[in-house]
Amino acid sequence: xxxxxxxxxxxxxxxxxxxxxxxxxxxxDWNTKDTSLAGYVTEFEVDDSFMSAFQPHTVGSALHKxxxxxxxxxxxxxxxxxxxxxxxxxxxGPGFQGFVPDQGALKSKSALAQFSTIAELLRSNRVAFAEExxxxxxxxxxxxxxxxxxxxxxxxxSEGLRQEVTGAIRQTWQSKAIEIPxxxxx
Numbered sequence: 001x002x003x004x005x006x007x008x009x010x011x012x013x014x015x016x017x018x019x020x021x022x023x024x025x026x027x028x029d030w031n032t033k034d035t036s037l038a039g040y041v042t043e044f045e046v047d048d049s050f051m052s053a054f055q056p057h058t059v060g061s062a063l064h065k066x067x068x069x070x071x072x073x074x075x076x077x078x079x080x081x082x083x084x085x086x087x088x089x090x091x092x093g094p095g096f097q098g099f100v101p102d103q104g105a106l107k108s109k110s111a112l113a114q115f116s117t118i119a120e121l122l123r124s125n126r127v128a129f130a131e132e133x134x135x136x137x138x139x140x141x142x143x144x145x146x147x148x149x150x151x152x153x154x155x156x157x158s159e160g161l162r163q164e165v166t167g168a169i170r171q172t173w174q175s176k177a178i179e180i181p182x183x184x185x186x
Contacts, residue, residue, distance in 0.1 A: 001042075001085040001180055003078035007071035014074050016046075018056055018065040020088065025063075032093035038146075041088045050080035087183035090145040099142040104135045111143040115155050119165045126168075133172045140169060145183050 007014060017023050020041060027039025056065045069077050098111025105121060105128075106114045118140075121129040133140050148166045152159050173182050 001087075002081060004074060004085070007074060012071050014069040014071060014077065015066045016069065016077075018067075019063065022063050022065065024089065027089070028091040032091050037093035037096045038098075039091045041090070042085050043088050044085040045082040046077065047080040047082060050076065084180060086181075087145070090149070090183065092146050092149070096146060098146055099139045101136045101139040105132050106136045106139055111146050112155065114139060114143060115147050115150075115157070115165065118169070119157060119161060122165055122168050129168065130172045130176070133169055134176050134178075137173075137178055140173070141180065141182065144169065 004014065017026065020043070023041045027041045031037075031039025051067070054067045054069060056067055058065050096111065098114065100110060101107055105117050109117060118129065118132065121132055144166070147155065147162065147169075150162075152162050155162060157165070170182055
């Protein structure tokens with residue numbers, strides 16, 4: 001990932017925070033309770049000359065430091081991102097449905113149903129499995145940590161199958177030379 005998506009109309013400010021502990025608190029304790037039902041902790045570098053135009057704000061304890069970037073400046077921030085935006089960790093609420101793609105064998109399926117479909121493809125046709133990972137790389141990327149962290153029972157799989165599927169996804173991801181690395185399960 002190289003940029004953040006545009007803000008929604010009810011989100012006039014983008015709030016990048018200054019440390020992983022605060023980002024984890026937001027992702028785990030707040031975002032999973034929100035309508036998104038998932039929270040991702042990301043890390044990225046920004047050109048100092050861009051960030052020098054903004055002051056960090058402490059919004060609670062010393063841990064709670066963040067920048068306030070107006071939505072109309074988000075494209076400028078995206079241009080100032082150096083390298084890629086890395087996903088460090090993810091947290092999921094009980095109603096998480098995941099990113100639902102509109103193509104391939106994963107079309108219109110929730111993250112749980114996608115796991116079952118991918119597992120079946122892995123067992124029946126490795127070529128079709130690899131093509132599905134490539135075709136729906138956005139869904140695979142966004143749902144990967146959910147599959148890697150979920151209780152096997154909720155996935156309808158054994159621990160061995162979960163590890164086999166996530167390992168095969170990693171291997172396929174690397175063999176297809178997809179530029180953005182899959183997030184690590186930390």
